[in-house]
Amino acid sequence: MRLSRYFLPVLKENPAEAQIVSHRYMLRAGMIKQQAAGIYSWLPLGYRVLKRIEQIVHEEQVRAGHIPLLMPTLQPADLWRESGRYDDYGQEMLRIKDRQEREMLYGPTNEEMITDIFRAHVNSYKDLPLTLYHIQWKFRDEMRPRFGVMRGREFLMKDGYNFDIDRDAALHAYNRHMVSYLRTYERMGLTAIPMRADSGPIGGDDTHEFLVLASTGESEVFFDSAVTELKLGNREVDYDNRAEVAAVCKEFTTLYARTDETHDAALFDAIPEERRKVARGIEVGQIFYFGTKYSASMGALVTNDKGEKVPVEMGSHGIGVSRLLGAIIEASHDDKGIIWPEGVTPFPVGIVNLKQGDGAADAACEGLYKALAARGLEALYDDRDERAGAKFATMDLIGLPWRITVGPRGLANGVVELTSRRTGESEEMSPEAAVARIAEIYAGV
């Protein structure tokens, strides 16, 4: 993308309404625009990151054997009366009447609707296991929407639902979600720690939240510092192998890590003192096993292998897709701007032309731009007639992890400069070598 043809409305001043760094940088980098309290437009740069995050979530769910579909944003109230949640949910549920005075709502979550889909079509244990998920806009009418997309009212969420014949199979689904979530967050450059949590209005027996450590987090968390060193890495996990999946979960949940809701001071004090940590965390996902809570009340029954009708075992599992942009920025920025991890960056690399209009510099930039494109890497090329300082400030603010700087002086020696946004370190090399290096960096992403 050539910046002269793009729509990247960066702001020079810090917006007064933004209280936390992610909100401030998302506004300043031209990623979002508020349209009403807690309701945002995703401007082109923000939309690119949102799509990238959505794509990673999809890929890891499909890898785990889960099946995508899409439920609508609006739901009939009657479905929620069946589970008893229509009255329970309170003012956070946005209730709507259509022109025929039918009662509707903007879905804050989808347990009822997915159970309705399931009971309409599945009758036998032979069609299990089954896990369906979607990534769709939700609405929660927060009393005090704030912190930009971190606590918005209209937000994008992945919510998935497993249907299993018995508790063991459902717990395997729970574990499968835990592993797929760990991989999802790692691909986004995040350390998200699964912590035993409280089940809240979804209800249920087992639940873990995934928390990203950040000083602006809404939850107080208590953990053994060794837990932050665990990595899934590139290991292959066979999602059909219950023992293997369970072993990974055990590895990631044995060390103490809890939110204030489930904190146990006695257990915490048993950790060696130098590893005892109290910090704040941002919740970026949660998994639940709740058994037959919805299937029993809504009549989602299946025939088991003895020919008996039993309510199907379920769980639900969510990732806050739009909120993740905020969480990633909270975890990865400096005083100049955002520092995107390679997995979610809106563009893999920026090209800064130090002297727009100089024949050699223009030609070298065009050559780099096309060579990168030929390798499937869309650079953001700052081809504006601006001074170098302004171009660098924009690149630092929007946080592309790599920058190639091109100027007449370097070109005279056959080199351009490759700079890491994270370390600030620069290296001179030929344009061809820069392209090869960028391609190598992104080959594993």
Added chain:
Amino acid sequence: MRLSRYFLPVLKENPAEAQIVSHRYMLRAGMIKQQAAGIYSWLPLGYRVLKRIEQIVHEEQVRAGHIPLLMPTLQPADLWRESGRYDDYGQEMLRIKDRQEREMLYGPTNEEMITDIFRAHVNSYKDLPLTLYHIQWKFRDEMRPRFGVMRGREFLMKDGYNFDIDRDAALHAYNRHMVSYLRTYERMGLTAIPMRADSGPIGGDDTHEFLVLASTGESEVFFDSAVTELKLGNREVDYDNRAEVAAVCKEFTTLYARTDETHDAALFDAIPEERRKVARGIEVGQIFYFGTKYSASMGALVTNDKGEKVPVEMGSHGIGVSRLLGAIIEASHDDKGIIWPEGVTPFPVGIVNLKQGDGAADAACEGLYKALAARGLEALYDDRDERAGAKFATMDLIGLPWRITVGPRGLANGVVELTSRRTGESEEMSPEAAVARIAEIYAGV
């Protein structure tokens, strides 16, 4: 995808509520489930086609130089009061009050919001031309939602908006949209004819609708039959070249083609009689040039090259993404089911194992499945323990354009059977040759 692990709830019976073939087949093929009047869940197979259509729309918009973003589904009423449409729009607008009694609405279209984004960030002709678009769920509270996704209430639409400094530039944007739409529909296997239309509630001077001929279409259309033979094909169009883009538009709009709203009997009668056609059409898109209608009322001004503040010239351009599934099925089916064009099929090919459990047949199917996957082609492999007739009926109903049939008898001679859903013709060949043929077919899609 292995069918034994998929969620494909096909129906044997024709659903009573479905009046037209696309609605009937989408329900029977397990593509959608109605959740309320005019509100649907997209089951896994339907979701795959929806994503495929969305992807083609994105690719062709980006190719034309248009920039994606994403606006929210809910909008503040005040924005619509600025343009005067809040009161004009009538009961099709779903009006909502949040917990603070603030007036909101579920967006039926986005002229106001995109103008708001534009005026907040763009001040100069130097930042033009600019075309922004999004693909987002909309709501229109139709009095009589019907025909499945063809006239739903919650529907997915691409809407794009151009911002230009003068009428000529805006007409170029209009033309650019026309060409990009022609290519979009062709890639979906559709013949969509641009017809001069009436501007309706969007307002404006120039507008064309794109209509797909089908007996169930809502509009009566009048056209010169030669218009259906025009094809854009693979020709390269330079979207920056005004003359070249205008010439393509002229080619596609010179022959007579109008809806009943703009029909001119005198002009129609001048067509040679054998080419004079009256038929019905489904509207799958519309483009508008409306000048300063919104920019003037909402104060979206830019400085021109003389330093004067002028309202920006605009147009808006829509494609009915969810509706397209219905339109494609109306245009491409037979009495056994859907016939997907290669461009939008949920899976490129189906594999039917005639004797599940037979060692040679199972191994051959697995081999085909993996060889196709290695070429980036995800087959739908019917690995259920069902009789051949049921497997064929399912494949015919869901309409994958190609089917590979594998059975012990053929394998004894080293062959499988490749069948075209459209022609019904079959050919025997080695499994390797079948994979190569499928890869060749999809190489250009």
